[in-house]
Amino acid sequence: MDLLYSPYDFGVQDDPYPVYARLREEAPVYRNDADDIWVLSRHADIADALRDTARFSSRNGLRIEPAFWGPQAERFFSFVAMDPPKHTRMRSLVSRAFTQRRVQALEPRLRELALGHLAPALDGESFDLMGDFAARFPTDVISELVGVPEGDRALVRDLGMAIMYRDEAATGPVTDLPPEALQAIGALVGYYTELTIARSKSRTDDLLSGLLDAAEGEDRLTPEEIVGVLILLVGAGIETTMLLLGNAWHAAWKHPDQRAAALGGRIDDWVNETLRYDPPSQTVARTATEDVELHGVTIPAGGRVLLAVGSGNRDERVFPAADRFDLDRDTSASLAFGGGRHHCLGANLGRLEARVAFQELTAVVADYEIDEAAAKRVHSTNDRGFESLPTRITARR
Template structure:
């Protein structure tokens, strides 16, 4: 059978891993001429490309759908769609406000948010995990940023429309997604102007105040960071929680160990076994030769971290879900200069949420026939995960 891989193919979304296995063995440098991209699938190659930002540029962004891909990507993805020296400046300034201390200080409040969203769902025997997983991380970002509680439902609705408006299956985003993006930018512009007049103890005020010598982030740059946080922060944590819940259900022995206290191992093995971010796009700045194939300069290249995380060269018996595995080499958060800045926050959110679930739920069943997957070119996970639970007595 002819090898055909496309990140827009809904069949791939259902189970990409057989496709990845063939790519790694038959075409480690794969070219899809119709969709206009190349793909790297072996762990060593993906890792090397993540670290080689000189030849593999991020300037065109992290989503290959229109209108997000291209020179305008900065307005959607801030410093993630930049190369040095612009990336170095922006990430350095953001780092000064987005500190480990600020994240750690949020833990008690994040636990309150998780419990507030979980408790009404767990009063019955059935709920959709994504009803929790979609609201919780969006409210966490709002708490971090300083969005007033009275506005948080509005921000959740707009954010969900940005992230999950239907796609056409051919690389085109639905009109509703771009409209919602405009509404989100408008809301954050108003909030940024308000914080510039009256600073508070929140990330938004911190971003407006940080400086390097005389250099500061402009209000437009701050708004870009906030939009990035919603997309890269809220969506990925939502999908991570769903993937962890689904993986543990499919592997009862590992679920029992996870519920017995192996929460962090559960998270890390999920990040390796079924990562949210399946690929990261780059643009070649010069001809790149690999495995006897030349990728020309100026080409779109997908770094398939989902394939790399199942590469048997890096992870023995990679299709097995195993909490005892050494997951230190997984690429779920990327690597190199663009390693995910929000990884500590995502891990904290997941740990708090899954710990609460494990403390309340003795066992559960997922209605897989009714579950619905997200359909994007880069992310993998669920937008609906109906669950029947057995409560702890």
């Protein structure tokens, strides 16, 4: 059978791992002419490319859909779609506001938010992990972090969901954003612009105030740059955490021996192995700035390079028995949060959210069963996870 890989293919999105295995062995530098991409699938090659910002640029963004790819990528990805020195300046200023102290101080409030969503969801024998909890909790966490007033959070949640979910009832794979998502982005930009103006007149103890105050000498973030960071948080801070929660829930259910350990309290191991085994972010794009020769293949300057992180995390050269979900595994080499100067700035927040969520879930749930026939996956060129995970629970006595 011919080796065919496209990030737009719904079949690949539903289960990319068999194709990844063939890519690693048969075509570690794979060319797809129709999608105009070069794909790297081995852990070492992906890790090297993530560190090598000189030859693998982020200037055109992280996703290959026409709406995202190109000079306009900064509108969606802020400093993540920049190279030095622009990236260095922006990340440094954002880091002054997005501190570990600010993240850790959120934990008590995160627990309140988790309990607030779980109490009604678990008031019975069944619930939808995604719709009833995983889609709501991270959205409210980001709103809490940013400083969105409680009265506006339903609006922000609805706009975020319109951006993240795409209508797949139409024929064929989705290769661009639908009008509804573009309208939601515009509305969210408008909302965050107004909130930034209001906060500039009256500070509070939140990330938005921190971004307004962040400075290096006379250099400060402009209001437009701040709004760009807030838009980035919709995908980087909400969608990935939402999908991580679902992927962890599903992976543990599929592996009963590991589920027992996870529900027994090994939360950090559960989260870390999920990030390795089935990461929410499967691919990240780069632009080759010069001809790059790898495994006897030349990627030309200007080539669009897709780094298949999900494949790298299943590379047997780094993770023995990589297709096994194993909470005892050393996951320190995982590529789930990227690498190099673009290592995810929100990694600590994402881990904290997942830890709090599963601590509160396992305090109530002794075991569970997923109705896989009714489960529904999201379809995306770079993200992997579920839109719906109907679950029947056995409550702790």
